[in-house]
Amino acid sequence: MKIIINHVTVEYDKNLPNYSKALDDISLIINEGDFLGIAGHTGSGKSTLIQLMNGLIKPSKGNVYFEGEDIFEKRYDRKTLRGKVGLLFQYPEYQLFAETVFEDVCFGPLNIGFDRKAAELSAYDALKSVGMPDDLFYQSPFNMSGGQMRRAALAGILAMKPEVLILDEPTAGLDPGAQQSILGIIKKLHEEKKITIVLVSHNMDDIAEYTDRMIVLNKGRKVLDGLTKDVFMEKDILKEAGLSVPQVTELCGMLNKKGFPINQDLIRYEDVKRELLNILK
Amino acid sequence: MAFIETKKLAFEYIRRDEEGNVEGITRAVDGVNLSVEQGSFISILGANGSGKSTLALHLNSLLHPTEGTVTVDGMDITDGSKSWDIRRTAGMVFQNPDNQIVGSIVEEDVAFGPENLGLTSGEIFKRVNGSLALTGMDAFKHKSPSALSGGQKQRLSIAGVLAMHPKCIIFDEATAMLDPEGRAEILSFVRELNRKQHITVIWITHFMEEAIDSDAVFVMDSGRIVLSGKPNAVFSQVEMLTNIGLRVPLATRLSYDLIKEGVPLNRGILDMESLAGELIRAKLNSN
Numbered sequence: 185m186k187i188i189i190n191h192v193t194v195e196y197d198k199n200l201p202n203y204s205k206a207l208d209d210i211s212l213i214i215n216e217g218d219f220l221g222i223a224g225h226t227g228s229g230k231s232t233l234i235q236l237m238n239g240l241i242k243p244s245k246g247n248v249y250f251e252g253e254d255i256f257e258k259r260y261d262r263k264t265l266r267g268k269v270g271l272l273f274q275y276p277e278y279q280l281f282a283e284t285v286f287e288d289v290c291f292g293p294l295n296i297g298f299d300r301k302a303a304e305l306s307a308y309d310a311l312k313s314v315g316m317p318d319d320l321f322y323q324s325p326f327n328m329s330g331g332q333m334r335r336a337a338l339a340g341i342l343a344m345k346p347e348v349l350i351l352d353e354p355t356a357g358l359d360p361g362a363q364q365s366i367l368g369i370i371k372k373l374h375e376e377k378k379i380t381i382v383l384v385s386h387n388m389d390d391i392a393e394y395t396d397r398m399i400v401l402n403k404g405r406k407v408l409d410g411l412t413k414d415v416f417m418e419k420d421i422l423k424e425a426g427l428s429v430p431q432v433t434e435l436c437g438m439l440n441k442k443g444f445p446i447n448q449d450l451i452r453y454e455d456v457k458r459e460l461l462n463i464l465k
Numbered sequence: 466m467a468f469i470e471t472k473k474l475a476f477e478y479i480r481r482d483e484e485g486n487v488e489g490i491t492r493a494v495d496g497v498n499l500s501v502e503q504g505s506f507i508s509i510l511g512a513n514g515s516g517k518s519t520l521a522l523h524l525n526s527l528l529h530p531t532e533g534t535v536t537v538d539g540m541d542i543t544d545g546s547k548s549w550d551i552r553r554t555a556g557m558v559f560q561n562p563d564n565q566i567v568g569s570i571v572e573e574d575v576a577f578g579p580e581n582l583g584l585t586s587g588e589i590f591k592r593v594n595g596s597l598a599l600t601g602m603d604a605f606k607h608k609s610p611s612a613l614s615g616g617q618k619q620r621l622s623i624a625g626v627l628a629m630h631p632k633c634i635i636f637d638e639a640t641a642m643l644d645p646e647g648r649a650e651i652l653s654f655v656r657e658l659n660r661k662q663h664i665t666v667i668w669i670t671h672f673m674e675e676a677i678d679s680d681a682v683f684v685m686d687s688g689r690i691v692l693s694g695k696p697n698a699v700f701s702q703v704e705m706l707t708n709i710g711l712r713v714p715l716a717t718r719l720s721y722d723l724i725k726e727g728v729p730l731n732r733g734i735l736d737m738e739s740l741a742g743e744l745i746r747a748k749l750n751s752n
Contacts, residue, residue, distance in 0.1 A: 226614070226644045330513050357560075357641050359512040359671040361710030386644050389715065426646065431715045431737055438741040444748055453715070457722055464728045464747055 270346030331362030512710030616647030
């Protein structure tokens, strides 16, 4: 068990007029090798939850454990934790700052204590694994396209050699081609580098295609947790949380209603396509 | 002459290095002919860097063409004496509402445009109240824009443009930063503006789903218009659209893949509901 979140409540502005409970008694276990999706309406507590995981937000109640250790213990080394649990924020390209892409990617590893040589090797590896072309390494990150800037920001996290990678809406604002390429990179990191992935997304099609397991948040509470294909069968709870099912699942539902018998529990594009071909050919 | 017309429009950016020497020239828009009738809803699709925003910036005279001409409601956009009239006629809403909101209170923000037009305070009040009512933002009149959600901020940007009484509004990826619900809400609101207030809409996006109900779709790649026409005709070019970095609606892609495998379906399917209908028809025929 990589990360354990044990009965955590997070309150903002306690004793103030703007008081709100962002998370309400949440428990969650993330296992090594998980590809976990987090879905929830805007304001459901997704961002608060992921910031707990690497110690950026402190719980009002409850504990967070990384590999068995309470990360909010006084003597716990949270700086090292932030290298092991990498967090890619929304629109991370706004955080690029250095003069060259390579320098920018070196910042993270240097900051958590890698020596110069180790940091550079790690940065080189990271840039390779996000598919950054060599001739852009020494360019200013501000001269690149949106998709390339996003990849540079992701490399900045990877250079710290994280064991868990948390991504907050990593495809927001990119064009479809760049979205596919970012998701492809993440999938490869999971399969080849065995990095545990936590993906926050508004796009149910992407969650269905990429994750094995997902949780659903609604008003700060965890309302669903299970295999992605099982969670998407809970249509009523999803609807209450303001979420929909993947488009292909919706299609299967419509077909069944109109007397066209097809498996109802399909959530991935290729599976639905195969099933339709079996029936129609 | 159509309401908005571009003829052989080209625009070149000059790239310079740190010392200011010319490194090269990028032709961001390259020979675009566009014609938009008053009252229509058209979409311009393209991947990032295809030139769609550069084209849009010409339509209210924020950029001037390197070659070719652009006219808006009969006015040449390079005519300096007309720039205010052009910007009043064709308003713009950008991707990030935070870049467009100037007031510290909602109603002050909406008043900014009409104040700049030099209107009387009575008229300004009338317009501010009118736009806020139209966008459903009256309840937030005295709030600070920072307390609004993304979708509400985008509504506020639209209210600010509406207060100038434009004939046309250009939306440059106006939903890119919103969640799916906010995106659907803004789009349906803009459709209503088009239908009820007869405001011409130019909707720029890379989400093809948003272009489904347009009167016409123009697809851009490398500064050129590579496809144009009715949505179902344009969207049936699945391979070409995928090659230039766009993604067709999932229903279109699925029907295209099934047709390729020999399932007899009609082309030009844009949504899951029509796909379901087509599949049922195909099944009945095969029995």
